[in-house]
Amino acid sequence: MQSILDPAILFFVFGLLAGALRSNLEIPPQIARFLSLYLLMALGLKGGFALHQSGLTSAVSVSLGCAVALAVLVPWLGYKLLSRRLNGYDAAAIAATYGSVSAVTFITSVQYLDSRHLPYGGHMAAAMALMESPAIIMAVLLANLVRQKEQKAAGQAATRNTPLSHILHESMTDGAQLLLLGAMVIGIVTGESGHHAMQPFAGDLFKGMLSFFLLDMGLQAARNMGELRGKSPWLLAYGLVGPLAHACLALALCWVLGVSEGDAALLMVLAASASYIAVPAVVRHAIPEANPSLYIGMSLGLTFPFNILLGIPLYVNVAHRVLG
Template sequence: MNLLENITNPALLFFLLGVLAVQLKSDLKVPENSSKFMSIYLLISIGFKGGQELSHNGITTEIIWSLLSGILLATIVPIISFLILRRKMSAANACAIAASYGSVSAVTFVTAASFLDFEQIHFGGHMIAVMAIMEAPAIVIGVLLYNYFKENNTTDKQENSIKSIFKHAVTNASVFLILGSLLIGFFATKEQADGIKPFTTDIFKGFLVIFLLDMGITSGKQLSAMISKGIYPFLFSTIMPFIYGLIALLISIEITDNIGNQLLFSILGASASYIAVPAAMKNALPEANPGLYLPMALGITFPVNVLIGIPFYYSILMVIH
């Protein structure tokens, strides 16, 4: 039932429409500048609202454990992924893919938050901070693994590389914007927040619909490119997200009783980065093939999480509760 409800959600139907447009070779497209604006808007909106929630609830034990667990997941997942992938791929490709799956997707998170809103389920604003803090560790771990397995690397080069990539991860546009919006929302008063509510809340779903249409078009193109890469990358990007998502779900059950927080934690564990990590890997691991790790994260894992993963974890949580 939840899967059917999720598929009939207009935002997700527009995502499928974008995928279909590519398969039918339609000339439908969203202007690049409009796509960038919508991405910025969604990050500002979700970050600001998360900051407001955080300011109302204060810092609790649950929040601290959630942040620590997020960092732990972002550290362990890329290591596990690398050990699995290294058997079939070069060190550079294995590290780049591992970093992608250890990091998170802000768009998947926003979609899951929209799903919770559709189901009228509340979630804590601190989950925004958990998402933001999970971006950087996985990127750093990916580079560390690469430096360890790459021959003829000096310590100085490793240190410079790590410093550079950590700075890039923290100042990445998506991470910087959502953290900044979170802080602004945290310090804004309720009256100030209500003043911009028509912008941060009322038009959110409309922009999400158009953005997911654009993501559907992009995913459809990446999906086509993924087919030529063989069965192994396809299996990894389809199966492993569910394993990571279930691990995150089990961890979340020990941290919180809030179904919304548990679902978001699950989807953070299952999602893969296709924005922050590719931008970082382009400079840190030029040997890695973006035609491999980008289609895996965006062409396979993203739609699997959006169409199947979110209602799947939600159904499990409904049974548990």
């Protein structure tokens, strides 16, 4: 209950209610884009300042290794399961969506840990960046294989598939991801002096900016819930059970490798989150055969609200009980 009473979460709930009531309240897209970039920049700076203090230790390397492993395991397992119920294109698109990460969910979880004075590594922002692209690349490769099989079965000449080099370039040079990494490097270079200089920007304003952005996300989530009408109950169950299973996979990996409680909680959040911006933007171009109402509706209309309202405190509490 305490997490629901957080002002940022209450603004998200308010956005959900306003969207459900079909209010004309909206945040202009340019402002929403600015808020998103601000949050990533502030997160990158915070991570960089923390990394300047801690340095690249063995614990940091283990956490980053876990992030990469999860970025490969989650979409692969998701595709294996989803392809039993869906065509290969939809299975690949949804697996990519749930195999990648939600920056806003991660930022909200960082704020949750900060408000409760629970320690975590600044390098976890780098872990989020590392988990962004593998699922996209895997989905495109899987979709290309499905496309080739269909053309072979139909006796057609193989058409040109989406070039992997194009996907790699688009994933690695995405503006939001570059801003996050660039801000982190600046934080590492400037260290304590940079931390003091940027505190009013990256620290004092952070909570208010996050609240404003979550208001917009509540509005968007409410409006995307309509995409779920008429969809298979099995898919709706996956939108809730899938993240929980992914979080458990992350917890097991962290337990085996001895990852700290705070880092493990954030890895659980990352594994449980689903992308609704970066992956859909690439998938719409690379896998046009997939149905956007499935992967966008499920991630933004179902999984995102679940994680913001219930998932984050659940993952943090479970990590504390198991690893604390």
